[in-house]
Amino acid sequence: MQPFIHLHVHSQFSVLDGQASITALVDKAMADGMRGLAITDHGNMFGIKEFYNYCKKKNGKTNDAIKEAKKLLDEAREAGNEEETSRLAAELEQLKQKLFIPIFGCEMYVANTVLTEHTDKRDTGRHLVVLAKNEKGYHNLIKIVSRAWTEGFYSHPRTDKQELEKHHEGLIVCSACLGGEIPRLIQNGEIEEAEKQVQWFKSVFGDDYYIELQRHKATVPRANHEVYEIQERVNPELIRMARKYDIKIICTNDVHFVNEEDAEAHDRLICVSTGKFLNDETRMLYSKQEWMKTQAEMNALFADIPEALSNTLEILDKVETYSIDHKPILPNFPLPDGFTNNDDYLRHLTYEGAKRRWGTLSDEQRERIDFELDTIKNMGFPGYFLIVQDFIAAGRERGVSIGPGRGSAAGSAVAYCLNITQIDPIKYDLLFERFLNPDRISLPDIDIDFDDDGRADVLKYVTEKYGEEKVAHIITYGTMAAKSSIKDVARVQQLPLPESNRLANLVPRHMPVVNGKELKPTLKNCYEHVPEFKAELASNNPVLVDTLKYAKELEGNVRNTGVHACGVIIGRDDITDWVPVSTAYDKDGTKMLVTQYEGSVIEDTGLIKMDFLGLKTLSIIKEAIANIKLTCGKDIDIDNVPIDDPKTYALYCAGKTTGTFQFESAGMQKYLRELQPSTFEDLIAMNALYRPGPMDYIPDFIARKHGRSPISYDIPVMEKYLKDTYGVTVYQEQVMLLSRLLANFTRGESDTLRKAMGKKLIDKMNALKTKFLEGGQKNGYETKTLEKIWADWEKFASYAFNKSHATCYSWVAFQTAYLKANYPAEYMAAVLSRNITDITKLTGFMDECKAMHISVLGPDVNESFTKFGVNSKGDIRFGLAAIKGVGMNVVSDIINARNDGGPFESIYDFVERVPMQALNRRTLESLALAGAFDCFTDIKREDFFEKNNRDESFSEQLIRYGQMFQNDKAMQSVSLFGDDETMNTAGRPELKPAVQWVDAVRLEKERELVGMYLSAHPLDPFYMELNFGCNANIKRINETAPEDGLEMTFGGMVTSFELKPTSSGSQFGILKVEDYTGSKELRLFGSTLVEFGKFGVPGMPILITGRFQKRRFKEIIDFNIVNIRLLEEVKGQLIHDITINLNRENINATMHDLINEAMKSSTDKRGNLYFKVYDSEINRTIKLASGMKIPINRHLVEMLQEMEVEFKINE
Secondary structure (H helix, E strand, C coil): CCCCCCCCCCHHHHCCCCCHHHHHHHHHHHCCCCCCCECCCCCCCCHHHHHHHHHHCCCCHHHECCCCCCHHHHEEEEEEEHHHHHHHHHHHHHHHHHEEEEEEEEEEEEECCCCCEEEEECCCEEEEEEECCCCCHHHHHHHHHHHHHHHHCCEEEEEEEEHHHCCCCCCEECCCCEEEHHHHHHHCCHHHHHHHHHHHHHHHHHHHHEECCCCCCCCCCCCCHHHHHHHHHHHHHHHHHHHHHCEEECCCCEECCHHHHHHHHHHHHHHHHHHCCCCCCCCCCCCCCCCCCHHHHHHHHHHHHHHHHHHHHHHHCCCCCCCCCCCCCCCCCCCCCCCCCCHHHHHHHHHHHHHHHHHHHHHHHHHHHHHHHHHHHHCCCCCHHHHHHHHHHHHHCCCCCCCCHHHHHHHHHHHCCCCCCCCCCCCCCCCCCHHCCCCCCCCCEEEEEEEEHHHHHHHHHHHHEEEEHHEEEEEEEEEEEEHHHHHHHHHHHCCCCHHHHHEEECCCCCCCCCCCEEEECCCCHHHHHHHHHHHCCCCCCCCHHHHHHHHHHCCCCCEEEEEEEEEEEEEECCCHCCEEEEEECCCCCCEEEEEEEEEEHHHCCEEEEEEEEEEEHHHHHHHHHHHHHHHHHHCHHHHHHCCHHHHHHHHHHHHCCCCCCCCCCHHHHHHHHHHCCCHHHHHHHHHCCCCHHHHHHHHHHHHHHHHCCCCCCCCHHHHHHHHHHHHCCCCEEHHHHHHHHCEEEEEEEEHHHHHHHHHHCCHHHHHHHHHHHHHHHHHCCCCCHHHHHHHHHHHHHHCEEEEEEHHHHHHHHHHHHHHHHCCCCHHHHHHHEEEECCHHHHHHHHHHHCCCCCCCEEECCCCCCCCCECCCCCCCECCCCHHCCCCCHHHHHHHHHHHHCCCCHHHHHHHCCCCCEEEEEHHHHHHCCCCCCCCCCCCCHHHCCCCCCCCEHHHHHHHEEEHHHHHHHHHHHCCCCCCCCCHHCCCCCCCCCCCCCCHHHHHHHHHHCCCCCCCCCCCHHHHHHHHHHHCHHHHHHHCCCCCCCCCEEEEEEEEEEEECCCCCCCEEEEEEEEEEEEEEEEEEEEHHHHHHHCCCCCEEEEEEEEEEEEEECCCCEEEEEEEEEEHEEEEEECCCCEEEEEHHCCCCHHHHHHHHHHCCCCCCEEEEEEEEECCCCCEEEEEEEEEEEEEEEEEHHHHHHHHHCCCEEEC
16 A cells, blocks of 8 residues: 555635534544645645644654654763764664654646736635645745745635745645646646646646546445536546656645535535535535545555555645744844944833833832843843834823733833833732743733724834734634534525524523533534433434534534634734635725734744734723813813722712723622722722622621731731731732742742632642742741641632732722713713613613703704714703714704804704704704704704705705705805895795604604603603512513513503414414613514414513523523503503601701691502601611501602602602
8 A cells, every 4th residue: 555645635724615623633643654744725824833832732742752762862962972873863764764754735726927917806716725744835835835825825825836936935736626727727728728727737847746636436325416418538648748848747625614514504605705605516516436545445545546645745744844833033123323232222212201200210110120021031022022112102292092001011111111001019019020020031012902993093104114014913713612613504494484594592591500510502512411402312303303403514614704802913024924824805995914823822833913803992081082072161180080989989889880990880889888998909909709609708808908808917027018908818929028038039930829720720730839838937937827728729720810900900999980970970971972882881881871950951053062972051962963964064063153153053053053064864863853953942853854945955955945045155155245134134934833743752852863762752651550569570570580380560552463374384483571771572472472462563562571481301491471451441450559768867957848848749549658767876676657648740759869868669
């Protein structure tokens, strides 16, 4: 049998064409005794780094043995032992033969003419297999593949022969499949031209050009049988040319999947790729022979041409082993005059910054800076710090809001002095070695937060400074996850959509727990551990069973590529000197370079990755500061707000943190009210503790702060680092500092301890424990006490948080709380603006505004700005740009006209002053429907649509009048007779009042334009019933964990109702209901559909009672409808009584007058009135019945809420 390896192989990185994972390909090749393998994905090198890494891992033991053999061989040579030298040399060669050799390649698309020509739609490229035989070839391959993307992309990434010739060194080229140039010419009968091109390849690549043969004889009916017939015609001609021009022949199998039985799954993948159904007679078919055949199978296939098999080993023997990894390649930072190296310039900038930060430096500060600078210099990273400080400074100059730091980088005093971070690490005990451990070289990782809008400005600066070819984003690979895999296969197999969705929804949100760990949500795990799937797999529906079968086989396949949200590469050289690139397009349509290797491996190649993160909170802060400037005329220096601001701490103590950063969850608000934070350190600790695990320590932390639990230290000196957290170990940095204090650990050793504990590295922990005990004993501490401390650290290490990160984000949180406490309307306007696209969040924040007694009003041409803004009364106004159909140009023109001439006095004044170039009828009507003209009391929204006797709407008349007015004014400005205002305004169209719309119509039109109800809500007539007469709302139902038998009643308005077929051919209904808190779809089957389907009228307010119930024989719990009634029918029947809770000292004349006034306000909806009075002196509560009835309505409820009086309805 002839030895053979595969040289034409497509992995799953041939996106939606290959179905083979890298690991499976390598494993099978090695198991079959192959000595190597090439990966040649279509037009890309996406999988090459994974391929290299996996082969390196598989070769690990052999490489260790080679290293040891080389060492022994050198010793034998030095000792002059010829016999041992000979033996070891032979052993070394045998070991080298055991190495599995990865061959890096690509099946290129070669343009007919030049790659930059994009005119002939048929020229999508002819296939050519290109392999790298050495490091030079690898880098040439990168150049060819990258330019094919950046300049040659036309349906596919295409290269051309000029590129191939330019970068031919170190490359091996094979003629490829029937899609290759030579086979195509033969098929077309152009033999002479085919020979001419064969000679060209031979002249360029010499003995590194090979003719490639394939034989794909289909053996199953539903496969491509034509391809083998064509191969049988083309192959003899290929062999003839090879013999004629002395070119060697190889055979390949164009591998697309691993095993023969994978052919059907691959067939479905091709359907997904081409958007075809499985039963489409015209769709693309493979021969289903394209699996990774064994050496024996390939020998049987090419027994008549044995050299085609053995020549694959000739290619393998040409391939050198080399590394594609590299030590860090730092970009060159341009130094100013007077400086010759990065070290000196970094030192200069750091000390200049230190003087600005601290004035005269203390010994501690100077020692810290020198230590850090020395470490940075020794590791070779001064350039990294210079680059980061430069683009951060450039961002600040451009008005970009930049965060105070994040992660471990905040522990660097150098970073603080360079304005990279804004938190003093010495003041807050933040540690540099947590960022860069002096005992081991690791790449620095400074992640930077920018406001969402400014991030692009900084990236633009970096690209312009270092060059487009030296800056790239990082690719991501989207894979077919469990649900999407089911849906993809179901679609191509034409399984009905309801069934597809039903199967996909069987994948649970939380997987079963096995051996204490939640399983990964893979289909394999689902089929084995989720009972519902077992029943489906036993179904008698073959299409359904096939769907599940092939979905599992395709799960995990690469489906698409994307761009990393924040990762950016900045190179010293062109990125393509080191890694291949592809292209992608930014939101604004700008083409950008993207590495073909993903983020988790890109740094292995030596390229430096930096994370440019967009943080919405910074955008909110920036916008709030702009609002304050606009309304108050104040310039807020947000980086220097007082850290002891009483209003801010009052807000935290009250737990009123909705809309602020990090501290806004309900659980956090509860703990804040209990903690009553009084220092910034309290906030840092809470931020670190409020996570699963350490959250258990919060009650003890709070009790210690308030003296309810004693604060104790195992050793008194530990107070130095535990005092701020009341003796509780909260941070990793505390463990590091205490290990130095108690046991004389070095900076590097303390970080090693932190890492070992956090990752539970047992061997390392045991060694460090010995050192800790010995060091502690030398310092005079008892072994028993040291053992206890160590045990406490071990217990808490996996929970302990990075204080640097907690401090930075607590400072951002404090800034948001400061703004909310001191400038509430301006801050909340910014919060609303930045959440305009999320209607659920927007509604919640508007409720918060209401709780803060800030009115959120609809858009108004006399008060609104572009986004949410604050008017002179302190109310928030909707932004004009939020109205659908109103562009930014129109908004700018409206605001400019208002700024120039003051508020608009009437609709006529508006169309006379706002430039007509941007204003048209649609825009005017959008503004009207959204309520932006409600400030003009003499015109209603509906009036704009009332037509005159010429069938012209009033809005059309206004636009025509505005155009005429402005044209006349423009002509008068150049007239000798000046401005005659009466002549200009004489043509104002007459307003014809329209019939008033009903509220439901007016509000629906309003919602269409601004995305929500603003001036009122259609459910407002049922406000009390919905909020106090039901035991649930839609938000609560959506968030409630299903519990069998739990009954809930809620109300809402029907927004849609549709009938759909079930799998059995009957019908079911989907009823969509909306209330103040959200929306929900409810399904109606069988008798429920018959009984309640009549309520499916859009706009109908209904009251629904439902119950969570288990399905028969299944564990799934559904929410089933029990009853539906019209809200109008139950209005006034659901509210029976109100109980008002009062402290004894609050019972006064004011309260009496308010209650009395409420009693007289209405005769409707009256209910029983009760009081619960609490007397603090005797610590007793008594409930009193008034004997009188009171109108229990929205007016009463809102009055009590405004006075912050607690009450309960239907207690």
